[in-house]
Amino acid sequence: MTIDKALPYGEAAASFFTRVRAELDSREWRSAARTIEDNWDHFALTEPQVLLDAFTALPSEAFIETPSRLIEVDYLRYVASGAAPHAFRRRFNPAADTPSPDLPLRDRLFGITSRVAAHRSAGRIADAVADAVEARRVLDTADAEETAELRTALPHLTIHWAQALDVGDSPLAALEYEQTCAAAVATGQPRIARRAAASLAWMHAEQGRIHNARTWLDRATGFDVAIDRYDVPLLLAEALIAVDGLDTEKARRHLAAADQFVAGEYWAASLWLHALLSTSPEDIIITETVMTRETRRHVSRAVEPGAHRRQVALARWTLRVRRGTLQTPGGDDDRIPSAIAAERAYRQGRFADAQTVVSRLPKDELPPRLGAAVLLIAAASDLRLGRRDQAVDAFHRAHDMIQHEGLSMVFATIDACALKELAEASGLSVDSAVLQFLHDSTDDPRPAMPSLSRRERQVLALLASGMSNNEMAETLFITVNTLKSTVRNLYKKLGVHDRAEASDLAHRLGLDDGA
Numbered sequence: 001m002t003i004d005k006a007l008p009y010g011e012a013a014a015s016f017f018t019r020v021r022a023e024l025d026s027r028e029w030r031s032a033a034r035t036i037e038d039n040w041d042h043f044a045l046t047e048p049q050v051l052l053d054a055f056t057a058l059p060s061e062a063f064i065e066t067p068s069r070l071i072e073v074d075y076l077r078y079v080a081s082g083a084a085p086h087a088f089r090r091r092f093n094p095a096a097d098t099p100s101p102d103l104p105l106r107d108r109l110f111g112i113t114s115r116v117a118a119h120r121s122a123g124r125i126a127d128a129v130a131d132a133v134e135a136r137r138v139l140d141t142a143d144a145e146e147t148a149e150l151r152t153a154l155p156h157l158t159i160h161w162a163q164a165l166d167v168g169d170s171p172l173a174a175l176e177y178e179q180t181c182a183a184a185v186a187t188g189q190p191r192i193a194r195r196a197a198a199s200l201a202w203m204h205a206e207q208g209r210i211h212n213a214r215t216w217l218d219r220a221t222g223f224d225v226a227i228d229r230y231d232v233p234l235l236l237a238e239a240l241i242a243v244d245g246l247d248t249e250k251a252r253r254h255l256a257a258a259d260q261f262v263a264g265e266y267w268a269a270s271l272w273l274h275a276l277l278s279t280s281p282e283d284i285i286i287t288e289t290v291m292t293r294e295t296r297r298h299v300s301r302a303v304e305p306g307a308h309r310r311q312v313a314l315a316r317w318t319l320r321v322r323r324g325t326l327q328t329p330g331g332d333d334d335r336i337p338s339a340i341a342a343e344r345a346y347r348q349g350r351f352a353d354a355q356t357v358v359s360r361l362p363k364d365e366l367p368p369r370l371g372a373a374v375l376l377i378a379a380a381s382d383l384r385l386g387r388r389d390q391a392v393d394a395f396h397r398a399h400d401m402i403q404h405e406g407l408s409m410v411f412a413t414i415d416a417c418a419l420k421e422l423a424e425a426s427g428l429s430v431d432s433a434v435l436q437f438l439h440d441s442t443d444d445p446r447p448a449m450p451s452l453s454r455r456e457r458q459v460l461a462l463l464a465s466g467m468s469n470n471e472m473a474e475t476l477f478i479t480v481n482t483l484k485s486t487v488r489n490l491y492k493k494l495g496v497h498d499r500a501e502a503s504d505l506a507h508r509l510g511l512d513d514g515a
Contacts, residue, residue: 013043013050020054029059033069034229044076044117052076072156105146106153108138113157116164120265125304129168132161136176155184155192163265166199168306174203181219190223191230197223198234202269205237206311208369210244210405213237229261236269243276244407246434252277267294268311275318276409284319291315310336317343321412335361339370342377343413349452351381372401373413380418388425395422399430408434456490459483464503 009017016039023032036054043051055073062069103111112135119128135157139147147154158180165173177200184193197220204213220234235258242251255273258266271291278287295312317340338357345354358378366374375398382391402410411419411434423430452460455476462472473483487502496502 009050010047013047016043017050017054020057024057029062033058033062038229040072040117042121044114048076105138105142106150109135109150109154109157112138113160116160120160120164120167123298123304125164125168125306125308128164129170132164132168132176133170133172135161136172151183152187152189155180155187155189155196158183159192159196162196162199166203166307167265169310174200177203191225191228194220194223194225194234195230198231198237201237202233202240202266205240206269206369207367208244208372208401208405208407208410209367210241210407213241217241232258232261232266233269236266236273239273240276241406243273244405244409246408248277248279267298268308268315272311272315272318275315278319287315288319291319313337313340335366335370339374339377342374342381346377346381346414348457349384351384354378354381355385368401368405369407369410372398372407372410375401376410376413379422380414383418383422383425391422392426395426396428399426399428452490452493455486456493459486459490460494460502463487463499466503 016035020032020035023029023035032054036051036058040051052073055069055076058069112131116128116131116135119125119131139154139158158176162173162176162180165176177196181193181196181200184190184196197216201213201216201220204210204216217234217237235254239251239254239258242248242254251273255270255277258270271287271294274287274290278284291312298308313336317336321343338361342354342357342361345351345357354377358374358381361374364371375394379391379394379398382388382394398410402408408431411430414422416435419430420435458476459472462475467475469480469483473480476483478486491497491502494502
């Protein structure tokens with residue numbers, strides 16, 4: 001297959017088109033179609049003509065097999081034509097940047113969806129969410145006859161709205177996915193239906209609502225379509241459920257299957273799962289390297305509030321727990337960083353601080369995964385503070401939540417010693433496989449520390465810095481004798497015998513940053 005039409009593409013577009021042409025020349029039209037789909041978000045607004053030329057170069061079998069491609073071609077013709085974009089823009093109010101009411105419904109929805117995709121691709125998540133909400137409003141208030149004419153095309157639009165809402169952590173995302181799935185089923189489009197169901201399965205799995213996740217997984221796998229890149233959320237949901245059940249071998253199989261495809265919107269979710277499965281020093285190093293590369297590639301998305309930033313924070317948190325270095329990452333002033341700060345305080349022996357942080361979180365309003373983790377931190381902190389009744393109550397609630405949803409991995413939020421004590425104090429059982437996993441998941445288990453004063457934490461951090469006694473005393477504005485007395489008390493509290501052991505413990509617990 002050769003195409004002799006020369007067009008003034010940019011360098012990236014020309015490279016993309018050359019690849020498509022090479023795949024067509026090799027009679028690999030399905031590979032060419034996947035390449036076009038993979039690059040939709042990149043070129044749909046910036047260089048729609050190259051996508052249009054690539055689509056129209058596909059053989060007729062591509063459109064017989066997937067009729068929705070005709071909708072994509074129709075849209076690209078509209079955007080790429082010399083007159084249509086100009087006329088389209090004229091119908092918009094430049095000040096408000098919203099569609100004029102006299103614009104046909106098809107044009108209004110295609111236009112707004114185009115903006116949704118462009119904002120999402122550029123990492124402008126809040127703008128993408130706002131446009132997705134506007135698109136749904138326009139559809140819901142449209143004339144029924146106009147809506148009926150778009151019946152087949154709508155699932156291909158609403159899936160974009162759902163994804164934007166999903167990435168933006170909007171509570172409307174689940175409903176949009178459900179509506180997309182139902183519309184796709186009603187119009188005989190199983191691939192879109194499976195895509196929406198798989199995305200819903202991941203949403204529920206991430207939040208710890210495992211029963212709901214399984215329901216949508218069953219629905220997604222019930223559609224008889226070949227596996228493709230849109231099954232990444234399905235595979236990630238399967239992997240996360242396996243992690244929760246401590247079946248790491250099964251989890252790795254599903255994650256490896258997901259890794260065969262470009263992660264797309266799920267790049268940060270994939271990082272988090274890799275972090276959860278990093279149980280050896282080698283795994284941790286590899287995952288940290290991949291994380292650095294991926295966050296640089298997706299920097300605009302990684303810094304915007306929403307699912308990507310939250311999942312990157314979760315991945316970093318998980319790796320720091322694996323390493324035993326609990327430093328509070330930068331990020332949103334919301335629930336995830338608060339939970340990270342609470343665990344850090346708990347691991348460092350600042351039990352009152354941990355309790356203060358978790359007391360500010362609306363535990364009854366948190367999704368099961370995060371809610372159970374916060375309750376475990378509260379229980380373990382109360383236990384160390386001698387508040388047995390409060391500890392038992394919090395542990396009961398956490399245990400019920402974990403058992404109900406099958407979130408065994410969440411028990412790793414606290415150390416095995418505290419978990420055993422809480423189980424005994426509450427009369428509840430914890431599967432021996434869970435305790436074994438907690439012991440085996442790291443070569444460097446981190447016991448919870450006794451409560452240290454601010455001065456003792458300062459001394460511990462300085463011990464790890466390698467300063468001499470004179471230098472430390474000078475830094476703290478105290479005498480050497482006072483310093484030595486503090487060090488002796490510190491050794492006793494920590495159960496260590498010398499500076500080397502104390503320094504090692506400081507590094508393991510993240511206290512070498514002076515916290």
